Amino acid sequence: MQKEIEVDTVRAEFIEKIGVSAQNEGLPRIAGRVLGTLIFDGKPASFSDLAESLLVSRGSISNSVRLLEERLLIKRVAKAGDRQDYFQLAENPYTSMLDGVVNRIARVKSEIDESLAQIPDDVDGPRARLAQYAGFYGAMVSGLEAALNDLRQEKP
Amino acid sequence: MQKEIEVDTVRAEFIEKIGVSAQNEGLPRIAGRVLGTLIFDGKPASFSDLAESLLVSRGSISNSVRLLEERLLIKRVAKAGDRQDYFQLAENPYTSMLDGVVNRIARVKSEIDESLAQIPDDVDGPRARLAQYAGFYGAMVSGLEAALNDLRQEKP
DNA sequence: CAGTCTGTTCAGTTTTAATTGAACAAATTT
DNA sequence: AAATTTGTTCAATTAAAACTGAACAGACTG
Structure with missing residues (x-):
């Protein structure tokens, strides 16, 4: 149990760190947090997952994923039986x-x-x-x- | 004459360019313009010279030169017979x-x-x-x- | 086809950063 | 020592950027 809590804490901190460092690279903080999430989790995350887990509006997610896609850092993927867009790290981010x-x-x-x-x-x-x-x-x-x-x- | 105007224009544009690029490096725009001025002119500029030629407040100059000094990009020098501080590029900026x-x-x-x-x-x-x-x-x-x-x- | 879900857009708001300028202390001049 | 000049500080203002959320269009569902 202790370990579970530990990983979640590390994960949350990592995501925030990437959020901050994104600002150094000319990306808004939320885009960094999206990227951090995808790096840490390593599996596709749905559009709503991102909005909910990062506690931000869907508009922000839409804007962030657009920026990250433009830079070829993430890609949009489909999931069978789900209408939502999913996102994961691009090939060579x-x-x-x-x-x-x-x-x-x-x-x-x-x-x-x-x-x-x-x-x-x-x-x-x-x-x-x-x-x-x-x-x-x-x-x-x-x-x-x-x-x-x-x-x-x-x-x- | 034409040439004089030309140089001034290039100078002004250069200074603005450095001002913009400074923002990429986590420096306020005015600090970048100060740096651009010192690079282009290559000679010590007085505190008031900077404020006047960049059309900014003395408070802004004070803040900018502090940041640039901290990063060892410029240094403060004295000029005989003048109470003002002068600034020029540091040794190996x-x-x-x-x-x-x-x-x-x-x-x-x-x-x-x-x-x-x-x-x-x-x-x-x-x-x-x-x-x-x-x-x-x-x-x-x-x-x-x-x-x-x-x-x-x-x-x- | 009416209803639902999804992502985008953009006007308005909030947040953050930059800039000003007045007050101040220290140093210099008269 | 009074007056002036100089650079710093910081509270208030301004400007810029990020973020929200409602309106919308397109795609899917029943």
């Missing part, structure tokens, strides 16, 4: 997640590069400093792309 | 920036590891899935630490 992170950073780098390209040739200082700043973003992208390859290696 | 990113991600990984450690041995499914999730964060940390080393190599 972490690859997709990392891909999203890389893209976000690469996009910032592009914007810096764009500014860099617009600076006249003879304006040396800003040119050099923006180049260095862009290089920093480039280093991050490279590092994360290496991580992405590692990840793809594991589960091809 | 990008190393510090990346360090902050790595730490933030590592902290999330620790939290997952913590949950993982609390799951009883016989609860296999969640245990395996959390381990995989933690592994993903580990891969990101490794990739970014490699980037951090590259960066330290450049400017030791």
Whole structure:
């Protein structure tokens, strides 16, 4: 009995942690909690299950699963004899997640590069400093792309 | 003349871009604009200069520079014959920036590891899935630490 | 086909974060 | 030492984001 309670507590805490960390990744907290639920449970959860167990409105679930589907972190599946939509983790959720992170950073780098390209040739200082700043973003992208390859290696 | 206007426009756009991207890194927009200003200009800017050129209150500047100093992205310097504080980029701002990113991600990984450690041995499914999730964060940390080393190599 | 169930949308509300600006203390000047 | 300048603090305001829930359209059921 004690063990049962323990697992539920760990589960609840884990889900909340993922909810918080989702905010760092530009996702609303509820989307993170949905993701955390699906990671922990590892089995398809129905639309209403999610709304009830997370104590949020159906509108929020609809919005969250849309965001998570767009990012290829979860997928919608059907269950025979049930009209509801079910959701579970996508094939390679972490690859997709990392891909999203890389893209976000690469996009910032592009914007810096764009500014860099617009600076006249003879304006040396800003040119050099923006180049260095862009290089920093480039280093991050490279590092994360290496991580992405590692990840793809594991589960091809 | 045309060129002067051009540079100012690029500068203003760059500063705004950094302001926006700062929000991705958990910094308020104004802090990002301060950072963008210091990167572009490359010379110390006074406290009032910043408030005036960014059209924000002194309270906001005070708050922003505090955050940027804490993260070792900028430093406060004195200027002979001027009572004001001046600010410029810190020694290795990008190393510090990346360090902050790595730490933030590592902290999330620790939290997952913590949950993982609390799951009883016989609860296999969640245990395996959390381990995989933690592994993903580990891969990101490794990739970014490699980037951090590259960066330290450049400017030791 | 009337009734029910399901997920989406979006206007309105709530919550959270950012920003302001007035009050303040410390340092400097006159 | 009075007056001024400077940066910080924090309560109040503003702005932005998340969330709710009612209205709706489509799909299914009996």
